Amino acid sequence: MIELIDISWVAGDFALEKLNCEVPDGKYSVLMGKTGCGKTTVVELICGLRIPVEGRIFIAGKDVTLKPPGQRGIGYVPQDGALFPTMTVREQIGFGLRIRRRSILEVEQTVKRLAAELGVDHLLDRKPPGLSGGERQRVALGRALAVNPKVLLLDEPLSALDEDTRDEMAELLKGLQREHALTALHITHSSRESEQVADCVLRLEGGRIRVEGT
């Protein structure tokens, strides 16, 4: 479970005050809300890319409020995938394991397994400019999953894709969440997307997060 307790955060004119939220364990949750309401900030707070002014963040029962992003057991997929510009697909997926100094064999095995699971095994030597939008997102997912996270945070992962690819990716995301027993938090403002994947819908409005449906 991801738990935000009395989280406050300020940047210029934008502020979140005393925000509370629970993202259920092992479920696919979707966080909805209008553009500019702070959805991305919430995900960045959970990732540890922003540090709250006050409040605590718990992931799987552990207080991670002040932990660096790499020690929170999360996988993060931003809007356009944010692939590393100069690395091949193989290097992207193996990145997290190489940082953790895993053996070459383990890195290679994990890359092959995930690439096959995500359908990008024929693209391993390509760099980002040679990939389509859908392929980029698949690689970004593989890169996030390689380090075996408990939590997957997806910031509008389908918004840059065409309609057909979007449906295909939504199905893939849902399958991956089940297969890897992940706690997923997916940001979107598309109701259709939410209907396709959500076990639980959360809405951020007026600085508060409320459960809209399960």
Next chain:
Amino acid sequence: MAEREPIRQGRRRYSPFWVFLVVVTGGYLLFILGMLFATATHSSPGELLKALQSRQIQHSIYLSLLTCSLTALLSLLIAVPAGYLLARANFRFKALLESALDIPIVLPPLVIGLCLLILFQTSFGGLVEKVIPFTYTVFGVVLAQLVIGAAFAIRTMRGTFDQLSQRPEDVAMTLGCSRGGAVWRVTLPAAGKGMVAALSVAWARSLGEFGPILVFAGATRMKTEVLPTTVWLELSVGNLEAAVAVSLLMVVFAMLVLVTMRWAGERW
């Protein structure tokens, strides 16, 4: 029924607007080429060869190449962190810092030389000079070039980092990197073209630097004489042929750097 005349799409290309743009750009380019052509035809290959055989000029070529290369590398070492700071961090007085870093670009070069000379007359400068003597030495040549070269390199690197998204760095951090590690592994490799551009702009600026070097490092033959100093020294004794020959040499060097860096940048 009369046949319709086909629409001539090609005519749009010659609208007065585009003609105006081409005339302005072409006029400027022609002026530059004319300048270079006039200088090139003023001298003969024999004069150029004669100038190249002079020991003083050979030393000046060597010193120019050495100091410019050193300055370009040092400029990059300053420009990468400074450019990153300006591109990514938001803090109070950032605009002020940006303006301050542009001071060497807007100050008259002679004034920069004078400021350097005065700084090294202070007790702080005296202490530094005990370790590395700058005034009227080759180190002084590098420092004088660096003050201006680094300012241009910082502008280039800032622009480069501005164009690179921070998101991949963020992702790298969630995968276990520190911010520094993410920049090193993800952003710097992607900033290769910008670094090549920063190196070349610092190198080219340093090659043409004259005022600050003259004031701060002097114009001693076989010691602190770089190519612009040679042009000035030869002109001051009325040896126009040698001055033209050295100027042409500088044009060739500048062109070579431009072409090499562009080639390197494209291959990155």
